[in-house]
Amino acid sequence: xxxxxxxxxxxxxxxxxxxxxxxxxxxxxxxxxxxxxxxxxxxxxxxxxxxxxxxxxxxxxxxxxxxxxxxxxxxxxxxxxxxxxxxxxxxxxxxxxxxxxxxxxxxxxxxxxxxxxxxxxxxxxxxxxxxxxxxxxxxxxxxxxxxxxxxxxxxxxxxxxxxxxxxxxxxxxxxxxxxxxxxxxxxxxxxxxxxxxxxxxxxxxxxxxxxxxxxxxxxxxxxxxxxxxxxxxxxxxxxxxxxxxxxxxxxxxxxxxxxxxxxxxxxxxxxxxxxxxxxxx
Numbered sequence: 701x702x703x704x705x706x707x708x709x710x711x712x713x714x715x716x717x718x719x720x721x722x723x724x725x726x727x728x729x730x731x732x733x734x735x736x737x738x739x740x741x742x743x744x745x746x747x748x749x750x751x752x753x754x755x756x757x758x759x760x761x762x763x764x765x766x767x768x769x770x771x772x773x774x775x776x777x778x779x780x781x782x783x784x785x786x787x788x789x790x791x792x793x794x795x796x797x798x799x800x801x802x803x804x805x806x807x808x809x810x811x812x813x814x815x816x817x818x819x820x821x822x823x824x825x826x827x828x829x830x831x832x833x834x835x836x837x838x839x840x841x842x843x844x845x846x847x848x849x850x851x852x853x854x855x856x857x858x859x860x861x862x863x864x865x866x867x868x869x870x871x872x873x874x875x876x877x878x879x880x881x882x883x884x885x886x887x888x889x890x891x892x893x894x895x896x897x898x899x900x901x902x903x904x905x906x907x908x909x910x911x912x913x914x915x916x917x918x919x920x921x922x923x924x925x926x927x928x929x930x931x932x933x934x935x936x937x938x939x940x941x942x943x944x945x946x947x948x949x950x951x952x953x954x955x956x957x958x959x960x961x962x963x964x965x966x967x968x969x970x971x972x973x974x975x976x977x978x979x980x981x
């Protein structure tokens with residue numbers, strides 16, 4: 701139980717496992733410290749913490765934001781914040797409402813193409829989570845419009861596809877300020893997804909960025925070494941995790957296949973404690 705995974709998802713957003721199931725699977729593969737980083741929500745934390753208490757797993761409160769940088773989506777991770785912080789909780793609620801509205805507009809765009817599913821079915825699939833593209837994709841698969849989630853995104857819901865709708869997003873700097881205000885720390889997620897991560901990093905460091913996701917998914921040794929060098933150059937804490945969703949169409953790495961070095965976790969926690977002291981009234 702000495703592995704550390706700080707990037708996972710549950711059914712509270714677009715994961716396939718409930719918080720309870722995720723914690724049980726994490727314990728089974730030797731994860732002792734688990735970050736729950738659902739998209740725009742902390743709804744799965746309480747359930748995860750209850751199960752983790754019985755299994756000896758430590759839960760790190762987390763969240764993943766989809767932010768906008770010059771028209772491109774950038775993902776930001778928040779850790780160790782107070783989930784009850786009213787500013788953070790209110791902003792997350794607004795972002796989830798935006799996800800629902802976006803899903804409905806996507807369906808409206810697809811109907812003239814003869815592609816239609818009931819919105820009520822999308823809500824049923826989402827369950828407790830805010831309905832979004834993964835849930836709409838599952839509904840389209842059920843209706844026979846595609847065979848896999850990847851096919852749905854390629855044909856209908858991906859960027860530039862006929863059903864795609866832009867959504868309102870925070871800036872990466874907004875995400876950093878929001879997490880800091882709630883006593884947490886912020887990290888840039890999967891930086892290799894960006895075309896010019898170094899240029900963005902310089903701006904985010906000025907805004908107070910704390911970490912950069914270095915030990916991620918299936919990154920090879922050369923990529924990890926490059927990101928370790930970037931972390932050192934900018935004075936950032938390397939963070940990491942599998943980005944586990946538990947679904948084949950959203951697989952980045954198997955749970956337990958990537959672990960954050962303990963010294964990196966200790967430094968991230970130290971910075972979080974310092975940030976929490978600053979955030980106290």
